[in-house]
Amino acid sequence: NAGVMQNPRHLVRRRGQEARLRCSPMKGHSHVYWYRQLPEEGLKFMVYLQKENIIDESGMPKERFSAEFPKEGPSILRIQQVVRGDSAAYFCASSAAGGYTDTQYFGPGTRLTVL
Amino acid sequence: EDQVTQSPEALRLQEGESSSLNCSYTVSGLRGLFWYRQDPGKGPEFLFTLYSAGEEKEKERLKATLTKKESFLHITAPKPEDSATYLCAVHLISSGSARQLTFGSGTQLTVLP
Numbered sequence: 001n002a003g004v005m006q007n008p009r010h011l012v013r014r015r016g017q018e019a020r021l022r023c024s025p026m027k028g029h030s031h032v033y034w035y036r037q038l039p040e041e042g043l044k045f046m047v048y049l050q051k052e053n054i055i056d057e058s059g060m061p062k063e064r065f066s067a068e069f070p071k072e073g074p075s076i077l078r079i080q081q082v083v084r085g086d087s088a089a090y091f092c093a094s095s096a097a098g099g100y101t102d103t104q105y106f107g108p109g110t111r112l113t114v115l
Numbered sequence: 116e117d118q119v120t121q122s123p124e125a126l127r128l129q130e131g132e133s134s135s136l137n138c139s140y141t142v143s144g145l146r147g148l149f150w151y152r153q154d155p156g157k158g159p160e161f162l163f164t165l166y167s168a169g170e171e172k173e174k175e176r177l178k179a180t181l182t183k184k185e186s187f188l189h190i191t192a193p194k195p196e197d198s199a200t201y202l203c204a205v206h207l208i209s210s211g212s213a214r215q216l217t218f219g220s221g222t223q224l225t226v227l228p
Contacts, residue, residue, distance in 0.1 A: 004158075033215070043159070043202070045215035067208060091158050098214050100168060101147040101206075106158035 002027060004094050005074075005108035012113045019079040019086070021110045025094030032075045033104055034067060039091040042069045049075060050098065118142075121203050121219035127198075128226050136222045138203030139185040145207040148186050149216065150179050152199045162201075193226045200224070220224045 005024040013019050025032050045059040049069040060067070061066040064082075069075040077087055089111050093104035118141045128134055140148070147166055151159035163172045165181040175198050176197065177188040188201055191216045204216040 005157075030151040031214075035216075042220045043204075043216075048214050059215065099224075101163055101164065103149070103161055104216060105161055106151070108158045111156075115187070 004029075004092055006090075006092050006107040006110050007109060007114065007115075010111050012111070012115065013082050014115050016081050017082055018079055019082050019112055020079040021079075021090050021092075021112070022074040022108060023077070023092030023094075024074045026105055029094035029096050029105075031060060031094040031095045031098045031102070032069050034075075035093065035106075037078045037109075039088065043091065045049050046048075046077075048098070055098070069102075079112075082112070084114050087112055087114045119203060119205055119217050119219040121201075124220070124223060125204045125223045126188050126225070128190075128193055128224070129227050130194055131228055133189070133193070135190070136188040136224070137185060138188070140205050140221055141184075141201075142205050142217070147187055147203045148181055150186070150188055151200055151202040151204065153221070160201055190224070193224075193228050195226045198224055198226045 004026050007022050030051055032049045036046055037043050047060050047067045048056040054062050058081045064080045066078045089109045091106050091109045093106045095104045097100040122137045122141050147164055149164050150162040152162055162180045163179040170181050176191050180187045188216045202219040202221045203219045
């Protein structure tokens, strides 16, 4: 009964390096969402994907951030040339369908620290 | 502007002391309101979904209610293990972004033994 899985759980990068965060949705779920929780702030939506499609990326920073959900394998959130302000907890959620009332189930998060 | 506001920011209760957490929203056309629990260092854990005014849902010591402008999470006779941050979220209604959740800042609940 695996829930949403994320790895790594903790990631340390130096400024200018790349960070890759992975998310495997719950079994049977084909909709994936990424959220970011900055220190002392609430959860903020970043991007919503289905297999091979980005549906809504209205919350993604315009530069350095990208996301994908390939036909095979986990969803990836990629941050290029990380800066200290990218330090945060990144959460992935999944749902069985993409309707307004479909419950999003969250993973344990990846805590990114940029030195 | 669509907003979700939770109060209080923090709440300390003695074990057995019942209370309520509030989530008020100014979303135009609510599609669904969600309550989550988040423990330190973990991801949000789903508790309830409410769809329409007047709806109520219960789970153990928790009961969630919904009106046209706010939701309450009632905690009856809480125990120390109920200590967590409780998050409220709604679906934001605007073009192309109906499936993203807009979260409140949470209520940090501490239940003392």
